[in-house]
Amino acid sequence: MSLQHLLFATMCVVWGLTWIAIRTGVAAVPPLFFAGSRFIAAGLLMLAWQAARGGRLTVPRAEWPGFAFVSLLVIVASYAGLFWGMQYVASGLAAVVNLGLMPIALFGFGLAHGSERFAARPAFAALLGLAGLVLLFDPALRGDSAERWGLAAIVAGTLAYSGGSVVSRPLVARHPPVLVAGLTCLAGGIGLTGLALIFEPVGAATFAAFLDPGVAAGWLFLLVFGSFVGFTIYLRLVRDWGASRAGLYAFVSPIIAVATGVGVSGERFRARELAGMAVMLAATWIALYRPAPAR
Secondary structure (H helix, E strand, O other), X not given: OOHHHHHHHHHHHHHHHHHHHHHHHHOOOOHHHHHHHHHHHHXXXXXXXXXXXXXXXXXXXXXXXXXXXXXXXXXXXXXHHHHHHOOOOOHHHHHHHHHHHHHHHHHHHHHHHOOOOOOHHHHHHHHHHHHHHHHHHHHHHHOOHHHHHHHHXXXXXXXXXXXXXXXXXXXXHHOOHHHHHHHHHHHHHHHHHHHHHHHOOXXXXXXXXXXXXHHHHHHHHHHHHHHHHHHHHHHHHHHHHOHHHHOOHHHHHHHHHXXXXXXXXXXXXXXXXXXXXXXXXXXXXHHHOOOOOOO
16 A cells, blocks of 8 residues: 555545544534634644744735635534534434535536536536435435434535635635635634624533543544644645545545444434435545546
């Protein structure tokens, strides 16, 4: 196994395990506060890394509105929906919906933005992914309304992330990716924490909940491995393999998340949910897979 394959496997496992960490955290801590505190810490960690490498930490004032808008979409709207929804949705199902929908949504927003050109393969993947979503939502529409709203929040958060990712491309082209990630994480984390202080019951019990070993371990795992280690590996693989091949984690990590949810938390899925997840994962594979170039 080459170093790149080992790094890819590590990234897939890390990002597959983040879902059970989120589920554990939001079961004990208000979700917006849990997400906001994680992203403030992640943003500071990334900016410290940028500074340690001798990189700059500022951007022109004229670009502040662009960074604020991207932070609002990619962090605040995206993770507010994701973390809130995961109070009511199994971690494996949430992973499949989020990561399975993302390449499809990126293609759709890219077409609307003019940064993508129509192609039959991603268009077919988009239709297949929508069929998978219909299968996933059908049991929720017939059953628990909380699960229905949880799934809807995760879908909305995924769409916000995808749209923000498309409009952020000029920023990434002009500035180091670590700087962009650090600033958006920090600004978005502050935004999420502000919303938490307004809408959530944040108090002494909230901070006490962080002392629970499971919650603390999940928060630290999301910070160190989910944000810093996973992101660093992803950037290296994008450099070595290209974005399409590195992006195949969106097919592999949900499988790990489902297996972890079943094995660790005893999550169980209905037949139509299993069918919907299988269809969405197939759509993700079709959208992302590109043969490795001949050597």
